[in-house]
Amino acid sequence: xxxxxxxxxxxxxxxxxxxxxxxxxxxxxxxxxxxxxxxxxxxxxxxxxxxxxxxxxxxxxxxxxxxxxxxxxxxxxxxxxxxxxxxxxxxxxxxxxxxxxxxxxxxxxxxxxxxxxxxxxxxxxxxxxxxxxxxxxxxxxxxxxxxxxxxxxxxxxxxxxxxxxxxxxxxxxxxxxxxxxxxxxxxxxxxxxxxxxxxxxxxxxxxxxxxxxxxxxxxxxxxxxxxxxxxxxxxxxxxxxxxxxxxxxxxxxxxxxxxxxxxxxxxxxxxxxxxxxxxxxxxxxxxx
Amino acid sequence: xxxxxxxxxxxxxxxxxxxxxxxxxxxxxxxxxxxxxxxxxxxxxxxxxxxxxxxxxxxxxxxxxxxxxxxxxxxxxxxxxxxxxxxxxxxxxxxxxxxxxxxxxxxxxxxxxxxxxxxxxxxxxxxxxxxxxxxxxxxxxxxxxxxxxxxxxxxxxxxxxxxxxxxxxxxxxxxxxxxxxxxxxxxxxxxxxxxxxxxxxxxxxxxxxxxxxxxxxxxxxxxxxxxxxxxxxxxxxxxxxxxxxxxxxxxxx
Amino acid sequence: xxxxxxxxxxxxxxxxxxxxxxxxxxxxxxxxxxxxxxxxxxxxxxxxxxxxxxxxxxxxxxxxxxxxxxxxxxxxxxxxxxxxxxxxxxxxxxxxxxxxxxxxxxxxxxxxxxxxxxxxxxxxxxxxxxxxxxxxxxxxxxxxxxxxxxxxxxxxxxxxxxxxxxxxxxxxxxxxxxxxxxxxxxxxxxxxxxxxxxxxxxxxxxxxxxxxxxxxxxxxxxxxxxxxxxxxxxxxxxxxxxxxxxxxxxxxxxxxxxxxxxxxxxxxxxxxxxxxxxxxxxxxxxxxxxxxxxxxxxxxxxxxxxxx
Numbered sequence: 001x002x003x004x005x006x007x008x009x010x011x012x013x014x015x016x017x018x019x020x021x022x023x024x025x026x027x028x029x030x031x032x033x034x035x036x037x038x039x040x041x042x043x044x045x046x047x048x049x050x051x052x053x054x055x056x057x058x059x060x061x062x063x064x065x066x067x068x069x070x071x072x073x074x075x076x077x078x079x080x081x082x083x084x085x086x087x088x089x090x091x092x093x094x095x096x097x098x099x100x101x102x103x104x105x106x107x108x109x110x111x112x113x114x115x116x117x118x119x120x121x122x123x124x125x126x127x128x129x130x131x132x133x134x135x136x137x138x139x140x141x142x143x144x145x146x147x148x149x150x151x152x153x154x155x156x157x158x159x160x161x162x163x164x165x166x167x168x169x170x171x172x173x174x175x176x177x178x179x180x181x182x183x184x185x186x187x188x189x190x191x192x193x194x195x196x197x198x199x200x201x202x203x204x205x206x207x208x209x210x211x212x213x214x215x216x217x218x219x220x221x222x223x224x225x226x227x228x229x230x231x232x233x234x235x236x237x238x239x240x241x242x243x244x245x246x247x248x249x250x251x252x253x254x255x256x257x258x259x260x261x262x263x264x265x266x267x268x269x270x271x272x273x274x275x276x277x278x279x280x281x282x283x284x285x286x287x288x
Numbered sequence: 289x290x291x292x293x294x295x296x297x298x299x300x301x302x303x304x305x306x307x308x309x310x311x312x313x314x315x316x317x318x319x320x321x322x323x324x325x326x327x328x329x330x331x332x333x334x335x336x337x338x339x340x341x342x343x344x345x346x347x348x349x350x351x352x353x354x355x356x357x358x359x360x361x362x363x364x365x366x367x368x369x370x371x372x373x374x375x376x377x378x379x380x381x382x383x384x385x386x387x388x389x390x391x392x393x394x395x396x397x398x399x400x401x402x403x404x405x406x407x408x409x410x411x412x413x414x415x416x417x418x419x420x421x422x423x424x425x426x427x428x429x430x431x432x433x434x435x436x437x438x439x440x441x442x443x444x445x446x447x448x449x450x451x452x453x454x455x456x457x458x459x460x461x462x463x464x465x466x467x468x469x470x471x472x473x474x475x476x477x478x479x480x481x482x483x484x485x486x487x488x489x490x491x492x493x494x495x496x497x498x499x500x501x502x503x504x505x506x507x508x509x510x511x512x513x514x515x516x517x518x519x520x521x522x523x524x525x526x527x528x529x530x531x532x533x534x535x536x537x538x539x540x541x
Numbered sequence: 542x543x544x545x546x547x548x549x550x551x552x553x554x555x556x557x558x559x560x561x562x563x564x565x566x567x568x569x570x571x572x573x574x575x576x577x578x579x580x581x582x583x584x585x586x587x588x589x590x591x592x593x594x595x596x597x598x599x600x601x602x603x604x605x606x607x608x609x610x611x612x613x614x615x616x617x618x619x620x621x622x623x624x625x626x627x628x629x630x631x632x633x634x635x636x637x638x639x640x641x642x643x644x645x646x647x648x649x650x651x652x653x654x655x656x657x658x659x660x661x662x663x664x665x666x667x668x669x670x671x672x673x674x675x676x677x678x679x680x681x682x683x684x685x686x687x688x689x690x691x692x693x694x695x696x697x698x699x700x701x702x703x704x705x706x707x708x709x710x711x712x713x714x715x716x717x718x719x720x721x722x723x724x725x726x727x728x729x730x731x732x733x734x735x736x737x738x739x740x741x742x743x744x745x746x747x748x749x750x751x752x753x754x755x756x757x758x759x760x761x762x763x764x765x766x767x768x769x770x771x772x773x774x775x776x777x778x779x780x781x782x783x784x785x786x787x788x789x790x791x792x793x794x795x796x797x798x799x800x801x802x803x804x805x806x807x808x809x810x811x812x813x814x815x816x817x818x819x820x821x822x823x824x825x826x827x828x829x830x831x832x833x834x835x836x837x838x839x840x841x842x843x844x845x846x847x848x849x
Binding site (some may be wrong): 341365366368369374382383384385394397401407409411415418458 | 714715718719720722723725726730733734736737738739740741793
């Protein structure tokens with residue numbers, strides 16, 4: 001059973017890692033913690049359900065889902081955050097919570113309060129490894145998450161855009177003097193973050209159902225993953241996601257599934273108590 | 289500690305990453321002296337100031353205040369109790385408080401407080417005493433007409449004086465002025481100079497960091513010049529300003 | 542007018558309306574609103590004076606409600622004493638949470654409280670032996686003083702507005718003291734506060750714990766008034782509702798929050814057909830307030846100064 005639980009944990013952990021990467025992406029360019037991050041995941045799942053239910057081919061629906069949610073992220077930065085009169089830490093937290101509530105509210109009105117099952121992406125039901133049987137969607141999540149993470153690392157470390165993002169995160173003022181459109185870079189990081197969340201939500205939906213109200217909790221789990229790994233650190237985000245996912249799954253298996261959600265939060269609070277900079281610690285989180 | 293000194297800065301170094309912002313700087317401030325710390329941008333003045341006020345921690349060295357008290361063993365919010373007070377270069381007045389309350393903040397640590405006192409209004413007598421002192425210091429700096437205004441309703445030059453009033457109200461022995469003349473016009477600068485002399489007349493030692501050399505030579509007894517993290521000269525204004533190295537630092541090669 | 546006088550007058554007005562309103566439904570609705578006012582006043586201290594936000598205040602309300610009920614039901618502790626003890630316990634709990642978290646940037650407290658709120662909610666649902674699970678807990682004795690029992694809506698209504706007055710008084714005493722001045726400095730110019738002797742971290746922790754105390758006490762009264770509690774009254778959306786009320790009312794305006802809280806907490810009971818739209822309404826309110834009026838509605842009122 002241990003192997004089974006661990007593999008289950010790895011799969012959900014990868015999704016948490018994607019959310020954590022989304023947090024990092026936005027935080028690095030804007031210094032904002034986006035409380036609507038989990039709604040991207042929720043929307044990803046809901047839209048995936050919708051497009052599949054009207055028989056749009058998988059590849060196209062996946063493309064549409066990530067484009068729509070990515071654009072939503074873009075709008076959040078370009079319309080709302082950019083035009084906030086007095087963008088303090090507090091008012092931006094409040095703003096993104098407000099946006100989360102609206103996304104959740106509209107989703108509920110359009111789709112209702114049901115949890116929707118989403119079909120698996122691959123034509124076959126299950127796969128068998130080491131005598132253990134898993135849903136074939138596990139394969140999709142594993143490969144999908146690795147591709148996304150790889151793409152992100154390539155983008156941030158190997159491309160010109162990655163360098164621009166790094167520059168913006170360290171000195172936005174200097175960047176704007178040198179002619180970099182800082183607001184655009186910020187908006188693009190929101191787009192990418194929405195994109196990551198949406199794909200994550202859509203590929204996990206066949207395993208966990210799609211429902212309107214999972215956003216804040218998914219966001220919080222992604223944040224927990226991020227804190228455990230070291231907020232702002234992308235390798236840490238993946239490690240944190242796996243740690244949270246696996247411990248959640250093990251405790252659900254061996255203790256009780258009703259306390260499953262509490263485990264992630266408990267670990268986060270423990271880390272905040274003992275080593276707030278996380279495993280791969282960045283010093284940035286401490287106040288001066 | 290040498291007799292007659294109030295503050296001794298000994299061999300301070302501080303690095304950020306690989307860059308040495310301050311490299312073995314030592315000097316002292318005498319009792320009842322106006323000492324100035326000058327230097328071009330990036331000389332390390334502000335870093336040193338932040339070390340003195342406990343915001344940064346020095347890599348090595350020590351700062352002795354009065355009776356052999358090493359400042360590094362105190363948390364930033366305790367320095368005021370020792371008798372050291374400061375102003376800020378970028379004005380740090382609280383916008384939602386009146387000038388009166390802003391100055392009263394300078395006496396925060398003088399109020400002996402506990403929650404029960406606050407709830408039953410027993411600290412009101414102390415509050416009244418605080419405001420008497422606020423009145424006194426604002427008369428001294430001639431800003432009493434602004435007391436009931438908010439920071440965004442008063443001229444920039446007055447804000448600087450309010451900063452000084454807030455630092456002065458606790459009757460410190462040493463006051464640290466962080467670029468007090470920055471952004472002031474000629475008339476305001478003159479007013480500031482007068483205020484600084486009047487503070488000095490009250491036996492308060494002053495350490496000021498300043499960019500404006502002209503301003504400094506007209507008001508200080510002794511000048512320390514820093515460049516690229518090092519002290520390059522120290523002495524009377526007239527001596528220091530003719531020092532070859534100082535001229536070089538300011539004028540470039 | 543001074544803000545405290547205006548607020549006391551308003552509270553007085555509500556108190557005396559208790560003699561005029563005949564409809565028990567409305568009395569009940571405004572009593573619940575009054576309890577919400579207490580929670581929101583605590584949250585205002587945190588938002589407006591420490592510049593921090595808690596997304597788990599419903600969790601503290603739940604702690605107050607469950608701890609006091611369990612003390613009274615299972616251990617036969619006097620109701621008043623059990624409310625007080627559970628509020629103190631919640632205060633201490635918040636102290637432990639706040640001490641490490643408040644050293645970090647603001648979003649850590651927001652996320653940590655969100656997590657705490659969820660954990661409490663999960664435990665309330667699953668510790669069936671103690672809490673009754675999602676079925677809820679019942680059997681709390683009625684509050685009474687001597688032979689006077691708070692056994693109808695009107696009695697409790699009048700009583701709860703007296704409690705609101707006491708908390709408002711406490712808030713104003715804190716806000717208008719040198720303590721409040723220091724807190725405002727912390728919120729706006731932390732460096733200045735630090736330099737003039739304010740122990741910034743300690744003050745933040747205390748104000749956070751105090752706001753948890755407000756919430757727990759309101760929770761305790763809620764439990765004994767209704768005689769029934771269940772986890773659904775303390776979920777995540779409740780926490781966010783409190784933030785909406787505090788922020789829209791004005792982060793440092795007790796008067797503004799008082800009005801906004803009574804209105805926003807009563808409206809859903811009147812406009813029941815809009816039930817599904819409340820998250821959208823609340824979200825929009827937050828967005829508008831955060832973008833265009835960071836001081837909330839209370840920011841538009843200029844009060845006379847309190848201390849001279």
